[in-house]
Every structure is written in C-alpha cells, then in structure tokens.
Amino acid sequence: MRFIMRVTTLSAALLLFGCASLPPEQYSSPVEVMHWELDGKLGIRAQGKAQSAFFNWQNHPDHFTISVHGPLGQGRSTLEEHLDGGVELRYDGNTYFAATPEKLMQRHLGWSFPIDNMRWWARGLPAPDSPIDNSQHGPTGELLSLSQAGWEIQYLRYQTVNGLSLPYKIAATRDDLQLTLLLKKWELQSQ
Numbered sequence: 001m002r003f004i005m006r007v008t009t010l011s012a013a014l015l016l017f018g019c020a021s022l023p024p025e026q027y028s029s030p031v032e033v034m035h036w037e038l039d040g041k042l043g044i045r046a047q048g049k050a051q052s053a054f055f056n057w058q059n060h061p062d063h064f065t066i067s068v069h070g071p072l073g074q075g076r077s078t079l080e081e082h083l084d085g086g087v088e089l090r091y092d093g094n095t096y097f098a099a100t101p102e103k104l105m106q107r108h109l110g111w112s113f114p115i116d117n118m119r120w121w122a123r124g125l126p127a128p129d130s131p132i133d134n135s136q137h138g139p140t141g142e143l144l145s146l147s148q149a150g151w152e153i154q155y156l157r158y159q160t161v162n163g164l165s166l167p168y169k170i171a172a173t174r175d176d177l178q179l180t181l182l183l184k185k186w187e188l189q190s191q
Contacts, residue, residue, distance in 0.1 A: 030123040034061045035189040043180035046111045111177050124167045161186040
C-alpha cells in the first residue's frame with residue numbers, strides 16, 4: 001500500500017511540475033511570429049502638436065485589435081480589423097467603419113500610418129509587399145534603419161523575447177508626422 005501511495009504522490013508531483021514549467025513558445029525567426037499581444041507607448045508629433053498614449057496590440061495573421069488610451073485609461077479608442085476585412089474604430093461612444101485602417105485614421109485623426117506594414121516593422125522586418133528604398137543592418141543582422149512606402153524607420157533599441165531579438169524602440173517618420181513606439185511587453189502566442 002505504501003508503494004502505491006509513493007508512486008501516486010511521485011506521479012502527481014511530476015505531473016504538477018511538468019504543467020508548471022512549460023517553456024514559452026520558441027521561434028527561430030521574427031518572421032514566424034504572427035500571433036502576439038504587445039503593450040507599449042506611442043508618441044505622436046503631427047501638424048505641430050505632440051501627444052502620447054499607451055496601447056495594447058493583439059495581432060493574428062488575418063485580423064488585429066489595437067486599443068489606445070491616455071494616462072489612467074482616459075480616452076480609450078479601439079481599432080479592430082474583422083475577419084471579413086472590414087475595419088472599425090470605436091471612441092467617444094461612437095463606432096466608425098471603413099475598408100482600411102488607414103482611411104479611418106485619416107478621416108478621424110487627420111493622419112495615418114500603414115498598419116499592414118507596421119505588423120512587419122514592429123518585428124524588425126521590412127514589409128514584404130512594399131519595395132525597400134534603403135536599409136541598414138547591424139553586425140548581428142538586426143535591422144537598424146529602413147526606408148519603405150515613404151516612411152523612414154529607425155530601430156533605436158532591441159530586446160530579447162523568448163530567445164528572439166525584437167524591437168523595443170522604433171522611430172517612424174513621414175513628411176511632418178513622427179511616431180515613436182516603445183514596444184514594452186511582448187507576449188508571443190502559439191499558432
């Protein structure tokens with residue numbers, strides 16, 4: 001009887017230990033990362049005005065949700081791409097729809113940036129559907145700067161997330177629009 005109790009206790013302990021210590025999802029390249037949740041801070045300088053906000057970005061290969069808010073959660077707005085391809089923007093108790101996020105942002109904010117490209121730029125990669133005008137890489141292969149789709153992207157700092165080198169600080173400029181992104185907390189999710 002003691003033998004059965006010991007085996008049962010040992011089995012339960014091994015089972016609990018195994019469940020508690022599952023390693024995080026491992027990727028060999030940022031290209032493989034298509035599902036993520038990202039918390040960060042966004043600085044915007046447009047039309048002579050500067051603003052900052054916090055954001056949460058949940059990305060999937062076929063849709064995304066980006067929530068943006070000011071200090072203490074004030075002024076929350078959400079930009080969401082649906083599986084059918086439509087996009088909605090919710091803020092101030094109103095909901096607006098358009099075919100692309102860029103059209104919604106331009107109409108309601110007076111400026112926009114290419115979300116589809118940003119999905120790649122946020123991972124330190126050039127967007128595959130836009131020609132690259134210029135790029136520079138560091139000694140370990142990380143992208144340091146990129147000129148693409150009329151934007152100048154500077155990668156100012158990287159961080160290690162689940163064994164991958166991913167951007168922490170990005171500066172993006174086009175005409176008189178300047179964006180600074182701090183990509184503070186990445187959660188890479190399994191496919």
